[in-house]
Amino acid sequence: GIQVEQSPPDLILQEGANSTLRCNFSDSVNNLQWFHQNPWGQLINLFYIPSGTKQNGRLSATTVATERYSLLYISSSQTTDSGVYFCAVPLTISSGSARQLTFGSGTQLTVLP
Amino acid sequence: DGGITQSPKYLFRKEGQNVTLSCEQNLNHDAMYWYRQDPGQGLRLIYYSQIVNDFQKGDIAEGYSVSREKKESFPLTVTSAQKNPTAFYLCASSIDGTSGIPSTLSSYNEQFFGPGTRLTVL
Numbered sequence: 001g002i003q004v005e006q007s008p009p010d011l012i013l014q015e016g017a018n019s020t021l022r023c024n025f026s027d028s029v030n031n032l033q034w035f036h037q038n039p040w041g042q043l044i045n046l047f048y049i050p051s052g053t054k055q056n057g058r059l060s061a062t063t064v065a066t067e068r069y070s071l072l073y074i075s076s077s078q079t080t081d082s083g084v085y086f087c088a089v090p091l092t093i094s095s096g097s098a099r100q101l102t103f104g105s106g107t108q109l110t111v112l113p
Numbered sequence: 114d115g116g117i118t119q120s121p122k123y124l125f126r127k128e129g130q131n132v133t134l135s136c137e138q139n140l141n142h143d144a145m146y147w148y149r150q151d152p153g154q155g156l157r158l159i160y161y162s163q164i165v166n167d168f169q170k171g172d173i174a175e176g177y178s179v180s181r182e183k184k185e186s187f188p189l190t191v192t193s194a195q196k197n198p199t200a201f202y203l204c205a206s207s208i209d210g211t212s213g214i215p216s217t218l219s220s221y222n223e224q225f226f227g228p229g230t231r232l233t234v235l
Contacts (some may be wrong), residue, residue, distance in 0.1 A: 088156075
């Protein structure tokens with residue numbers, strides 16, 4: 001199956017700093033999702049980004065599907081940005097159109113005040 | 114409000130007992146999924162369902178069972194056959210059904226998650 005690798009595994013920042021999280025995947029994909037898992041476990045959708053660049057406030061993401069990677073940028077980080085960031089890519093299930101997500105192991109981000 | 118609800122938030126089970134985790138959505142989504150998360154790891158798929166009365170095994174289905182009698186509901190039963198059931202369980206849904214919509218259309222394929230259930234076996 002497809003492999004998804006995220007780096008770095010851990011990241012500690014001072015409030016206000018910028019950061020870049022990376023997601024590499026082993027096979028061609030036609031979409032990709034970024035999530036933020038808060039300390040209570042809730043997975044929050046950040047981006048659905050098959051290709052190109054999207055921005056939402058202080059966050060932006062870029063996916064280069066031909067080179068099999070995606071980047072998540074966090075600017076002017078805040079303590080509320082702390083948590084685990086996951087990327088996930090779908091595996092088309094042969095019997096239909098529902099698509100299992102294959103997750104990376106995540107990047108644990110800690111933003112210090 | 115539209116969304117996905119899971120109950121209970123915390124669940125404790127004695128060894129040898131079956132327990133059922135609830136997942137309900139009012140988003141009118143066709144597809145629903147159950148994932149398991151172990152500490153420090155990503156999520157792994159247990160079961161998924163594309164439409165009512167249909168479901169398929171994921172990567173780690175052994176020791177679990179599901180039903181899909183209503184579009185809104187996709188309960189997961191953790192049976193006594195599951196050797197290591199202590200984990201965080203997340204339910205998800207997507208519009209994605211069996212209509213053959215191309216996967217590049219985000220509104221049909223984006224998965225949204227419920228708040229999760231933490232299961233602990235005593």
